[in-house]
Amino acid sequence: MNSIKEDSQLDDRSEDVIRTAGISKIFVHDGVEVQAFCDVTLNIPRGKMIAIMGPSGSGKSTLLHIMGGIEPPTSGEIWVDGQKLSGLNDFELTILRRRKIGFIFQSFNLVPTLSVTDNVTLPLILDGISQREAIPRAMESLKRVDMSHRLQHLPSQLSGGEQQRVAIARALVIKPSLVLADEPTGNLDSVRGRDITRLLREVAHESQQTVVVVTHDIRVASQADRLIVLLDGKVRFDGRPSSDAEWMAALKLEIDG
């Protein structure tokens, strides 16, 4: 069953790639309930780069996972590219992620035993696309991140910045509506971090692919079209700071909690 859309689960507000309605997440550890966030309602439009900030434990990575269909919310509803996630089983969620969502991680998460090309073609091969068709698409994606010169290298033979570029190429090769990046510059120095941030911004603006970045780095956040700051499970700031004072306020929330 490869079709994941059903009419009853489609949302007509297709200009929003992500729409959440009052989602909450509560974890239970050893019988103790821990609330990650509560009653979060967001609309994230297509072709924008969104940064989510907040102190550790504020629930930003959990929110990212829920947006990606990796974890279900405890309550509330979420739509991704018009598709309501509740009610989809594990297989359907996997197909949705495979075709519509690209993931980028802080630790790159490339398959260490596959070459650069094979890593990038992997999502396509998993989707049943032939190698002959997958390779040109991988080349195109790698060219976009300027990694065409290291096609047969293993991840261990690449620098951190190069690995993250390959990870971005892998995320983009499926031409996803949504790219979710969890601290993509966390393991990179400032120069490479800036390059990656610029690349993500280009993806959002040139390809009309929405990029949601969870970050602690104010330099990344400053490149975003919109900043969301989470604190104590609540959205404390949502918008684009228009002045230095607003940036400082957002930064204070990030640092001080």
Next chain:
Amino acid sequence: MIPWRFFWNNLRLRPIRTLLTILSIAGGVATVVAVLQSTAATRGELDSLHQTLASRVAMEIVAADASGFSPEDLPPVAGEAGIEAAIPVFCVFAKMVAEGGEARGIAIGVDLEQYRAVRDFNFVSGRMCTEKGEACIEANVAESLGVSVGDEVRLGARGLPWLLPKKVVGILKPLGIGAVEETASVFLTLADAATLGKAPRKVTALQIVLKPEADADSIATKIRTQLPDHLVLTHASSAAELSRPTEDIINVGLNSAAALSVVAAIFIVINTFQISVAERQRQLALLRIVGATTDQVRTSMYREAFLLGGIGTGVGILLGVFGSRFLAQGMEDIFGFTTVKVASIRPHAILAGLIFGPLVTLVSVTVSRSNGVRGGTAGCTQICRRTAPRYAFACFVWHRNDIPVCRPLDVWMHVF
């Protein structure tokens, strides 16, 4: 479908782990094959031992006072239905003296041609003794006495005041088991043995060999009705009977050894797969993150496992056939057989290896597969965040909060 290159690179880039996995399967299969090969061979030798001890004599007519008796007293049993042979013998404990030394044993007076119906033997050299003054000696005795065909030996028996000279005309070797105490040391003509036993023209037993389909009880009843009072019918004697309980114990031991080997092999293979999956959990989680379904990951694990299982089974069968020779040597040392022949490949052992290898691989990967896709995608994301160890030796892997835990024997190694 997850591309073959993923597995191939995994195997190629981690040769030690690949080798260990193959060897663990091969070890399990080899154990099964070797044990089955050698236990089958040992059982064969036990059967042979039993047959040798029992000879093929089903019953004997002997004197009630255990002395000699005249053959004329015997009823005409040879023509009875169900009887294959009835051979008169004269047995006496004897001393043999030759230039190379002396030995004690049993002298049997018998027509050796007829005696083939009772026991199997080959002539190492010479011929059967058919005339007065001729003797055939068992090969081990001849060797210990330094006697060969054409030499003279002198035989004595209790109560006989002198030694009787005999010319060695043949050296023979019993087939099957060599060192059986009750095998005769020397064979004579019936008349010579009777003379040695101071009972001329008498015999000590009429040994009766039955046809395979014969009803021993009805034949025994019929013979008993024809016997004079001083003769009795006995069932064949009892080294064979005595050996039965020992043989049963040995069989139980061999079966237990085979069962333990199989169980140990299963544990080893399952554990190897558990470790292999535990240390590759991050990779498998990565596949889930980039869009592999649970079924795709599981199928990939089965494909890889069966590739390794197939190689391991092939190697294991070869190792098992080779290793069974060493195991057979051990059996020989334990049981004291002259030889335990495992030269021939036993089809049931090979078949067991062919079934065991894939089966235990299937069980192992089935047990391990849940670890490979544990915790859903969220669990995979958590796994991907951790820095995974590159290699693990452990005794069974279990999980706490979806994290593989290997205690108390965990030794995480980062050297491979």
